[in-house]
Amino acid sequence: MQRRRFVAAATALIAMPAYAQAPAIEKPKLTLAVGGKNLLYYLPLTIAESLGYFKAEGLELTIADFAGGSRALQALIGGSADVVSGAFEHTISMQVKGQPLRAFVLQGRAPQIVLGINPKTLPHYKSVADLKGKKLGVTAPGSSTNVLANFVLAKAGLKPGDVAIIGVGAGSGAVAAMRSGQIDAISNLDPVITLLLRSGDLKIVSDTRVVAESDKIFGGPMPAGCLYATQGFIDKNPATAQALANAIVRADQWIQHAGASEIIKVVPESYLLGDRAVYVDAYLSAKGALSGDGLFPAAGAETARRALASIDPEIASARIDLAALYTNEFAQRANALYPKG
Secondary structure (H helix, E strand, O other), X not given: OHHHHHHHHHHXXXXXOHXXXXXXXXXXXXXXXXXXXXXXXXXXXXXXXHOOHHHHOOOEEEEEEEOOHHHHHHHHHHOOOOEEEEEOHHHHHHHHOOOOEEEEEEOEOOOOOEEEEOOOOOOOOOOHHHHOOOEEEEOOOOOHHHHHHHHHHHHOOOOHHHOXXXXXXXXXXXXHHHHOOOOOXXXXXXXXXXXXXXXOOOEEEEEOOOHHHHHHHHOOOOOOEEEEEEHHXXXXXXXXXXXXXXXXXXXXXXXXXOOHXXXXXXXXXXXXXXXXXXXXXXXXXXXXXXXOOOOOOOOHHHHHHHHXXXXXXXXXXXXXXXXXXXXXXXXXXXXXXXXXX
């Protein structure tokens, strides 16, 4: 009888899907770089950390927070970070530079970036063309907030050099820069945007927190926040990448079922920028733009390439291998392991 039970158990184990037979994690201790972790753009990362999803996957994760996504990218390229929680479009720009990166789990299905003007310094604003010669604040030069600003400016016939780009970060510094009149416009994310709106210090020009508007602006689905790493890291550490994807997918799913009161209890107090009501409003505005399953849309890579090509001649003339920019392999396994409930 005991032998029969052993054989039955062994047979069942062999029949289990590959993802259930979790291989040993190659790099349980690793560093993840992010630019502006307090932003709702990266809410899945915060949730995965706060609810212990990374630890549950056997990871000891050190999160290095920078002023913007371009700084986080620099940390990866410089070797001080293993993985980045950042904007999808960085995989395109770096492929052109001969440094292939691959995104492997999605956090945002729209950029959530808002471009707005300062009603105090531009009281007679009529169109984007009025920004010529003005100061525009972004989280950090070269970041996704800078890219969106360039995209909107280009549609109005302006070149990146027609405005002064200033890095203001993704928190209280960005708010202060607008309120003090140091900048005439801003390209940033929530909760910064909602806080400025509530105080009357911002007038929206372009809003990609709304998925339908984002799709209209970019002409298709525009993947946003994600985890990406070098292709070499993923090839060498597939189980580690899977563990990271598992944690983010669980967070993606949890957020879609969570209420604002639950979110408030989980995020650090410092993320609320001193106003819980503002953060709740920001969360409700951003929730629809967050991914529910970590999967990249099939047309997303081409949408992102087309958007970048419209403002970057080097990308426009380059042959981009879209299939090499991302993979859904890990997110698909994560969804099979953690079905939506």
